[in-house]
Amino acid sequence: MRKFIIDQQAEDIEVPENLKLNTFLKEFHSACPHPQCSFGFYGFAFGQSPFPVPKIVQDALIQNADKGSYAAVPGIPELREKISDYNRNYFGLDVDASNVYVGPGTKELIYNLLEVLHGTVILPTPAWLGYLPQIRFQEKNFHMLPASKNKKISIPDFKHLALRLHDRQKILILNNPNNPTGLVYSRLELEEIADICREQDIIVISDEIYAQTTYYIEKFVSMAKIYPEGTFVTNGLSKSHAAGGYRLGYVIFPQNSDNLQKHFEKILATEFTATSSPIQYAATAGFEKSKELDEYFEVTRKIHSIMSEYTYTALNNIDGVKTTKPEATFYLLADFNFYTSDFHANGIYTSQKFSESIILHPYHTAIVGGDSLVLERTDFSTRIAFVDYDGAKAMGNYISNPPKTNSERIEFVRTNAPRLVAGIIMLEKYLEDLKNKMVHQLDRRIEQKS
Numbered sequence: 382m383r384k385f386i387i388d389q390q391a392e393d394i395e396v397p398e399n400l401k402l403n404t405f406l407k408e409f410h411s412a413c414p415h416p417q418c419s420f421g422f423y424g425f426a427f428g429q430s431p432f433p434v435p436k437i438v439q440d441a442l443i444q445n446a447d448k449g450s451y452a453a454v455p456g457i458p459e460l461r462e463k464i465s466d467y468n469r470n471y472f473g474l475d476v477d478a479s480n481v482y483v484g485p486g487t488k489e490l491i492y493n494l495l496e497v498l499h500g501t502v503i504l505p506t507p508a509w510l511g512y513l514p515q516i517r518f519q520e521k522n523f524h525m526l527p528a529s530k531n532k533k534i535s536i537p538d539f540k541h542l543a544l545r546l547h548d549r550q551k552i553l554i555l556n557n558p559n560n561p562t563g564l565v566y567s568r569l570e571l572e573e574i575a576d577i578c579r580e581q582d583i584i585v586i587s588d589e590i591y592a593q594t595t596y597y598i599e600k601f602v603s604m605a606k607i608y609p610e611g612t613f614v615t616n617g618l619s620k621s622h623a624a625g626g627y628r629l630g631y632v633i634f635p636q637n638s639d640n641l642q643k644h645f646e647k648i649l650a651t652e653f654t655a656t657s658s659p660i661q662y663a664a665t666a667g668f669e670k671s672k673e674l675d676e677y678f679e680v681t682r683k684i685h686s687i688m689s690e691y692t693y694t695a696l697n698n699i700d701g702v703k704t705t706k707p708e709a710t711f712y713l714l715a716d717f718n719f720y721t722s723d724f725h726a727n728g729i730y731t732s733q734k735f736s737e738s739i740i741l742h743p744y745h746t747a748i749v750g751g752d753s754l755v756l757e758r759t760d761f762s763t764r765i766a767f768v769d770y771d772g773a774k775a776m777g778n779y780i781s782n783p784p785k786t787n788s789e790r791i792e793f794v795r796t797n798a799p800r801l802v803a804g805i806i807m808l809e810k811y812l813e814d815l816k817n818k819m820v821h822q823l824d825r826r827i828e829q830k831s
């Protein structure tokens with residue numbers, strides 16, 4: 382059999398956590414001998430919106446299935462125009478369509494930005510698990526910036542770090558609204574960050590993929606409003622339109638960046654030529670203002686908010702558990718460090734082991750551990766995604782009978798997201814078992830398997 386030699390860089394890169402988790406879940410699900418396993422697992426791990434893709438977008442995709450030609454590298458003009466309108470309508474940004482570039486997902490475009498922009502990267506943590514492998518793969522210099530107690534960028538720490546870096550240009554990756562915390566930066570906080578950026582020659586990749594999920598949308602302020610000359614905004618269809626599988630993202634360049642754009646375009650042309658044409662037409666419908674889409678955004682963010690409130694309250698009612706209180710997204714960051722000595726007593730010393738032990742029988746609960754969020758391996762914080770429910774059904778029920786009072790909202794969660802409710806109860810049981818030193822046998826079973 383032929384032996385292939387693997388490129389060193391590819392070998393060095395870690396498996397992205399979503400792939401790792403997928404493999405892990407498959408392996409353990411099929412291997413578990415208990416009949417209860419047939420139901421699968423409580424899914425707190427995957428960051429995927431549960432709603433259907435808006436009908437208007439689906440229809441546009443079908444109608445444009447005949448678009449077989451390559452598109453222009455930056456994207457089709459209609460789509461770039463609509464993205465510009467969308468950003469004006471929803472986020473008050475004055476965007477010239479010529480500054481918009483379309484790509485197969487924001488993940489790819491962030492990678493391309495890191496390729497074209499010189500400089501040391503500043504990565505606030507906890508962070509979305511996608512950034513670090515990209516930075517490492519490109520062998521860029523980088524520094525972590527651990528969050529302050531409120532789980533946002535600490536202004537003094539940011540300033541301190543920036544002063545230590547002597548590059549002519551530095552790159553801050555700002556993720557607002559934030560995955561995994563669900564927190565949204567206020568205008569004042571952004572202004573404080575922008576002041577340091579101006580003083581210290583820091584440009585910003587502002588990953589705003591969750592902007593449209595902000596529960597009270599008027600609370601969201603784009604960094605491009607505060608620091609227009611130095612901000613690259615990335616966004617796309619994946620979260621707002623529940624269309625991660627369409628693979629469509631965009632980046633908005635700052636004004637007066639023509640020279641840089643020329644080089645960026647070369648990179649896009651070299652790496653992917655252009656984004657799928659039918660998908661671009663579908664996205665054009667998705668970024669065009671319409672009553673249907675307005676309602677879609679409104680209803681989906683209301684449901685995210687209801688699920689968030691329930692998850693937040695239920696988790697914080699568990700002894701010793703503390704979480705962030707999301708204002709956007711479908712995640713929160715839950716801190717289980719109160720149980721550190723119990724984890725240790727059960728032979729669990731890392732957050733990776735925590736997620737491995739809780740996926741097993743009888744818990745069947747999938748979470749993303751702290752080290753996948755660029756936290757210390759020994760930090761028992763996890764991201765909890767509250768999306769394990771039938772989004773189409775929940776939307777229908779919300780539209781026909783929107784819950785108004787607190788108890789109606791709780792009832793809405795119980796009816797529409799029973800697995801979310803049961804999953805939190807299971808998490809509580811796991812913590813009880815930890816206290817009673819009943820988790821360690823399961824952990825040993827993992828060791829035997831791996």
Ligand SMILES: Cc1ncc(COP(=O)(O)O)c(C=O)c1O
Pocket residue numbers: 428485486487488489509511556560588590616617618619625628629630
């Ligand atoms: C913060 C953040 N940025 C970017 C992405 C990737 O988005 P896309 O599907 O557009 O590549 C994700 C997906 O989970 C994310 O959570």
